[in-house]
Amino acid sequence: MSTKNTQTSADAPLPVLLPFRIEPTRLGTPRLAPVHAVLIGAGLALLAGTAWAQADAAQLSPLDVIIKWAPLLLYGFAFNILISMIAMALGTGAGLGVGLGMLSENPLLARVCWALTQFFRNAPWLVLLFFVMFLVPFQITVFGVRIPLPDWVKATVGFSLPVMANVAEIVRGAVRSVPSTQWEAAxxxxxxxxxxxxxxxxxxxxxxxxxxxxxxxxxxxxxTVQASIVGVSEMLTLTAQVHTAEGGRPELFAPLYGFALFCFFLYCYPIDRFTARLERRFHIR
Amino acid sequence: MAAATDPRPWTPDQPIVQLIDVHKSFGTLEVLKGVSFDVKKGEVICIIGPSGSGKSTLIRCINALVPVTSGTILVENIEVADPKLDKLALRRKVGMVFQQYNLFPHKTALQNVMMAPIHVLHQDKGEVEERARALMKKVRLTGKEDSYPGELSGGQQQRVAIARSLAMRPDIMLFDEVTAALDPETVKEVLFTIRELAEDGMTCLLVTHEMNFARDVADHIYFTDHGVIVEHGPPASFFSAPSDPRTREFLSQVL
Incomplete structure (x- = not known):
């Protein structure tokens, strides 16, 4: 092999020899614009429309099915919101404690809180959910009083664990970000x-x-829709049940689940926008 | 040892601050290599010297923000280096103002001044507010009570910081390069406030680069270099006839 040949091959790097790199991904929810919602909605409507056009005329249209079942589905959605709020409240309370514990001058407490945070932050939420569902009994007895623990309560606790760990990390980071001169002054x-x-x-x-x-x-x-896997009657569970009740017609699949998507989007999108606005405002100051 | 746990009652004729052979090391770096001096009540002491000479560390040792490695610091006969020291009791006697003001950004100017007396001394809120307003007037910031630190200029913030410290009614005030971060125009207003304080009889220890101010206001000047006091004296003789070559070199650079 001549020197010239080696040179050319060195100049043009072989793709297979390049080191494999994982691109760093941005944490957090992806930012969606209203135009995405319109596009998704239009796509779903088109899908549903074509499906329905091929179906029997005696059957209810997908829109009629959604209207018919909307109260039940929205009840399920309200349950999702309730679970999310309680899980967030519990997790925030506990997370504040654990986060401050990590900053404690007591090394044992700091280590224990650190371990808790790392464990629950790096476990899949669904696995934690399963653990809580199957480890916690369906009722507990405190001083002779039987307190029933329905599935949704257990699921809420299951969700509050990763919330706790994430809040703890948020608290720790925020406290660390305050300049040490503030401590000195105090x-x-x-x-x-x-x-x-x-x-x-x-x-x-x-x-x-x-x-x-x-x-x-x-x-x-x-x-919270993961709670459907463990049998909590939240929106996704109810959507599946409604689909079955309507005879499991394939053309209803997209509209029904599309409705669920739409509800979550309507709820989460404003929160996402508001967060982005807060971030911008706090960055400027 | 009995003196440390049960200090002799302090009388105003004794030195209010006394440093005896104070050493301080950060790891292997020795910052203070045996510093000794006395401060009498009502005296204004200026500590000058090149950067890195241990001035700030020295002043921070006095209110136990920085623990000393060895030596003795007495503040009104309280042993600062005593591990059983009631740091809070000491810090109620010693006020401190920082180069970067370090105001609490989430509180208004007036709230900054009122916080410590209310939460630390548990004094009556109404009485504290009255005193805080009087202090704001004293540092000539009437009308800025409800401004947040972010809305004030550097000089104004620094005067709030002075008022905040005074609200604790300290016996001694420590000033750590309080004008170093300020614009030349605002330096004057802060120095004016300190001068008034000194004239009111407050015991002041200043680390400063303002030579003219030190010459005008100080009763005694200490020049530190590499962790030792190289030379000291009243400003008149210190500035006109420095004896040590290091002092002469430093003064020739800054004057």
Whole structure:
């Protein structure tokens, strides 16, 4: 082989020899514009329309089916919202505790909270959900009083665990992002560390925590449909049941699930926009 | 050891701050290599010297923001280096103002001034507010009570920081290069406030690069270099006839 040949092959790198790289992905929900909603809606309508055109004229149109079942489906959707809100509330409360625990001067507490956060942040939500569903009994007895634990309560607890871990990380990051000079100033004014945290540091963190927290809420809301896998009567479960009740007609598949998509989109999209606006506003200041 | 746990009662004729052979190391880097001096009540002390000479560390040791490696610091006969020290009790006596103001950005100017007396000293809110308004007037910021730190200029923020510190009614004020981050025009207003404080009889320790101010206001000047006090004296003799070559070189560069 001549030198010239080697040179050319060196100049033009062989694709197979290039190192494999995973492109870094941006965390968080993808940003959607209203035009996407219109496109998706139009696509679904077209799909449903063609399907229906091939169907028996005696049957209800997809639109009529949706209107007929809308109260039930919306009831299911309200259940998704309820689960997401309770899970978020529980997770935020616990996450605040765990996040502050990670920052504790007590090394044991800090380690335990760190481990908790890492464990629940790096576990698939569905696996956590299964664990809670099958590990927690259907009722507990406290001081002789039987408290039933329906499936949806267990699912809510299951969702609150990853929320807790993510909130803990948000809290830790926000507290760390406050300049250490704020601690110094408070120290020199004879504030105790606890007072400094609650009076001076955390109030400044709220602004920094709000956008990621709302982003997390959006994710939780969308994740609640996973509860259908463990039999909670939320929107996705009900949609499947409605589909079966209508004879499992294939042309109803897209409109019914499209309706579910549409509901989630209508709910999560404004949150997403609002988060983006907050992020922009806080960046400027 | 008995003196550390049960300090002799302090009387105003004794030094209010006393440093005896103070050493401070950060890892292997020795920042203070045996610093000793006394400050009498009502005195204004200026500490000058090239950057990295340990001035800021020295002043931070006095209110226990930075723990000393060895040596003794007495503030009103309280041993600062005592591990059992009640740091909060010490910091109620010693106010501190920082180069970067370090105001609490989520509180208004007035709230910044009121926070520590209310939460730390548990004083009556109405009384604290009255005092805070008086302090805002004293630093000539009447009308800026409800502004947030972000809406104030550097000089105004620094004066709020001074008022915030004074609200704790300290016996000693520490100023750590408080004009270093300011525009030349606003330096004057802050120095004016400090001068008034000094004239009111407040014991002040300043780390500063404002030589003219030090000459006018200080009772005593300390020049530090590489962690030791190279030279000290009253401003008149210090500036007109420095004896050490390092002082002469430094003064020739900054004057």
């Amino acid at each position: 120290e020199s004014l004879a504030f105790t560390p606890r007072q400094t945290m609650w009076q001076i540091i955390l109030p400044q963190c709220v602004k920094r925590m709000l956008p990621p927290w709302m982003n997390l809420y959006s994710l939780v809301t969308m994740a």
